[in-house]
Amino acid sequence: MKKKLGLLLVLSSVLLLGACGKESGSSSDTIKIGANLELSGAVAAYGDAELQGIKLAVKEINADGGIDGKKIELVSKDNKSDTAEAASVATSLATKDKVSAIVGPATSGAVKASIPAVTRAKVPLVTPSGTDDAVTVDAKNKVQEYIFRTCYQDSFQGITLANYASKELSAKSAIIIGDNSSDYAKGLTKSFKKQFSGKIVDEVNFTSGDKDFQAILTKIKNMDFDVIYLPGYYNEAGLIIKQAREMGITQPILGADGFGDAELIKLADAKNVNDVYYTAHFSTKADATDKTKDFIAAFKKEYNKEPSAFNALGYDSVYLIKKAAEDAKSTEPAKITTALAKVKGFEGVTGTMSIDKDHNPEKAAVVVQLTNGEESKATIVEPK
Numbered sequence: 123m124k125k126k127l128g129l130l131l132v133l134s135s136v137l138l139l140g141a142c143g144k145e146s147g148s149s150s151d152t153i154k155i156g157a158n159l160e161l162s163g164a165v166a167a168y169g170d171a172e173l174q175g176i177k178l179a180v181k182e183i184n185a186d187g188g189i190d191g192k193k194i195e196l197v198s199k200d201n202k203s204d205t206a207e208a209a210s211v212a213t214s215l216a217t218k219d220k221v222s223a224i225v226g227p228a229t230s231g232a233v234k235a236s237i238p239a240v241t242r243a244k245v246p247l248v249t250p251s252g253t254d255d256a257v258t259v260d261a262k263n264k265v266q267e268y269i270f271r272t273c274y275q276d277s278f279q280g281i282t283l284a285n286y287a288s289k290e291l292s293a294k295s296a297i298i299i300g301d302n303s304s305d306y307a308k309g310l311t312k313s314f315k316k317q318f319s320g321k322i323v324d325e326v327n328f329t330s331g332d333k334d335f336q337a338i339l340t341k342i343k344n345m346d347f348d349v350i351y352l353p354g355y356y357n358e359a360g361l362i363i364k365q366a367r368e369m370g371i372t373q374p375i376l377g378a379d380g381f382g383d384a385e386l387i388k389l390a391d392a393k394n395v396n397d398v399y400y401t402a403h404f405s406t407k408a409d410a411t412d413k414t415k416d417f418i419a420a421f422k423k424e425y426n427k428e429p430s431a432f433n434a435l436g437y438d439s440v441y442l443i444k445k446a447a448e449d450a451k452s453t454e455p456a457k458i459t460t461a462l463a464k465v466k467g468f469e470g471v472t473g474t475m476s477i478d479k480d481h482n483p484e485k486a487a488v489v490v491q492l493t494n495g496e497e498s499k500a501t502i503v504e505p506k
Contacts, residue, residue, distance in 0.1 A: 156215035156224040163203025168228040175436030208232035216243035230254030250435035258481040280313025293348035302327040310353030355380040360389025367394035392495025404434035407500035417471040438470035
């Protein structure tokens with residue numbers, strides 16, 4: 123009896139070891155990709171938009187035969203726009219669901235909160251819109267091995283907007299209205315101040331969640347300046363634009379990709395959204411490639427609306443993972459990670475990109491002009 127029991131234990135151990143050695147996220151006919159997104163909470167508009175793009179990409183890829191013959195199984199979870207929840211979701215996707223790669227979170231703080239979990243599990247994470255420079259490189263300038271993005275980083279946005287203000291708007295002075303509670307806003311402010319050739323007349327701050335901006339706007343109203351630089355998310359930016367215009371502040375307002383959602387227009391009221399400019403990752407008004415035209419048509423057919431930058435970034439993130447998995451000829455997370463770091467000349471709908479040594483995409487930006495709440499112009503700015 124003891125001999126038979128010993129044999130059973132040995133056999134059980136062999137089977138268990140075999141199961142543990144199986145590739146994460148893979149089976150004979152599927153590859154699991156996780157989505158860790160802000161689907162509720164303060165910035166749900168970003169996560170919802172990215173999930174639409176992700177789902178369209180998955181649908182197309184599966185209809186076209188999948189990734190090396192394996193269909194994508196999408197595992198989507200809501201991080202509730204909360205950093206602690208984002209970390210928990212990252213752990214769950216990487217260890218419980220055993221995905222091969224993760225798309226998201228959308229915001230920089232949530233991505234940074236997810237880094238320890240995916241690093242421990244050795245599962246690559248591709249953020250569509252986490253733009254903080256510190257997302258892919260830590261405080262000691264060491265590259266985060268498992269973190270990648272399809273968006274450009276904040277330093278590039280700040281530089282682009284500073285140059286645009288000087289060259290396109292002939293601005294010689296600026297006022298900065300910043301969010302002192304946001305790493306996103308702080309990073310954008312830092313790069314703008316470093317690059318802007320004119321004078322920073324004043325710098326005033328608000329805190330995420332504020333609704334009334336009368337005090338800071340009253341302070342700057344009678345100052346002499348050419349442009350307002352407003353690095354922030356649509357929640358507060360929309361209200362600031364509305365209140366500024368209603369107070370008679372008419373100078374151009376420049377912002378980053380956090381402006382890129384229809385909620386900004388709703389909050390500000392379209393009639394107030396004039397002479398507003400922001401860096402975007404994608405615009406239907408910009409010169410389109412055949413790939414971009416196909417995406418716009420497919421998105422309109424699927425959702426009966428024009429795609430936004432966040433839709434496009436979510437879409438590109440899935441296709442980037444597809445390319446890496448096919449280059450690696452594997453669904454194993456470690457091999458996909460290695461392949462992601464080597465991607466060159468990937469043609470996305472947000473631009474042709476190559477992943478640099480810091481895991482950032484080298485690609486062009488778009489500066490969008492809003493007139494009466496609608497895109498009136500889109501200027502492509504190549505990286506320098």
